[in-house]
Amino acid sequence: MEILITNDDGIYSEGIFALYAALRKVGKVTVVAPDIQRSAVGHAITLTDPLRVNEARRRGKFFGYATSGTPADCVKLAIRSIMKKKPDMVFSGINLGANMGYNILYSGTVSGATEGALLGIPSIAISLATFVKPDFSRAASFAVKLATSAYKRRLPPGTLLNVNIPAGPASRVKNAVSITRQSHTLFKDRFDRRTDPHGQTYYWLTGSLDQKDAAPDSDVAAVCRGRISITPIQFDLTDYKFVTELENWEF
């Protein structure tokens, strides 16, 4: 099995290295990832600038290709220009921090896997639901299981898996899995209004995820209960239910 790995925390992050080390046990792995952190880039692609690609080393060995682009750029570049043949799977992660609910719209991690799915490849986004003392071992060993299952059982075209792993090391927590839906909780954001040393105003986005209204069958609820959440997601955004009503509007 040939596996492409990308992420949005950058090629030198711990999460992508843990994923690489784990998936090498079950396949041939190519890493193409942003040269620096590019979080919250959504499904951005780079049109107005050239893209640079450089070989990256970790622990003294060739590790992969660092690009000046977004996760979606990385997957396009890997498949169109870097890899000799199309990979059998695309993994994006392991992200530092959860990607659940409407936050997946902003997620570079999810967008890397989305680009894989758009190019017809079974794709998985994987995130660790903590920022504090992250232990990627549980997520990494689950990624191996998931790669094997998804390779054997296939995913429907256009569908990818969005996986969120609760915090905690692999050894102490059982792999309890919930198949979930995307929660409808909203990011409660606000802006800090500040003044720079030159007297000019600037704004800084801050806020938190409102988790209190998460439905019991949702990604947020599963992770809060310490379970691994797998949400199958797809990218036909049409609101089919509203099509008929809209046909009765007058224009």
Next chain:
Amino acid sequence: MEILITNDDGIYSEGIFALYAALRKVGKVTVVAPDIQRSAVGHAITLTDPLRVNEARRRGKFFGYATSGTPADCVKLAIRSIMKKKPDMVFSGINLGANMGYNILYSGTVSGATEGALLGIPSIAISLATFVKPDFSRAASFAVKLATSAYKRRLPPGTLLNVNIPAGPASRVKNAVSITRQSHTLFKDRFDRRTDPHGQTYYWLTGSLDQKDAAPDSDVAAVCRGRISITPIQFDLTDYKFVTELENWEF
């Protein structure tokens, strides 16, 4: 009716000015838009940099607020920090070039309207399906009609309208409207591999939309027939059909 306008072509583009001039006839309009073109940014938000906001003038008069952020940033900033009360509607556009099919995942125009919908405001993305000698008059006059209808009839929470207008001036083309679904045609992309003046390799993304397989009830098919396409879209990405099958997988 209070209307917020944003776009991704930048505050000095022709399309946003045409939309502003038209919507002023039916409401109080606030413009908050990127200070330069920020196309294909997807649903990116700016977390790692401060955001700047400056007043922008056009034709010698105050026009709106130019920000250093993406369309999603602009809508958040407008609603959280700039406007005194929440607007009744958010418009994003008029974009130079169509936003249809899977391309809407990359679209800053659509993401501006998405952010409005996420914040609970009826929102509309509007794009003109040409890059050549654009005439925004048809799109602008249709935006006025749509604002009036949507204000009166409301949109379901979480649903926005993605509108694409075929090329051609308002006076010569009848407003034939199709309610459509997002087409599943893919962007056929490739990379130009080039060498810079210093002997270094760089890549430039290029390609075209593959329109030949668009279903008859899709956005692409409607615009190809010279009709205005309105696709209702929503942002629960869960693939509900696949949830049950996934529950039978072993992990």
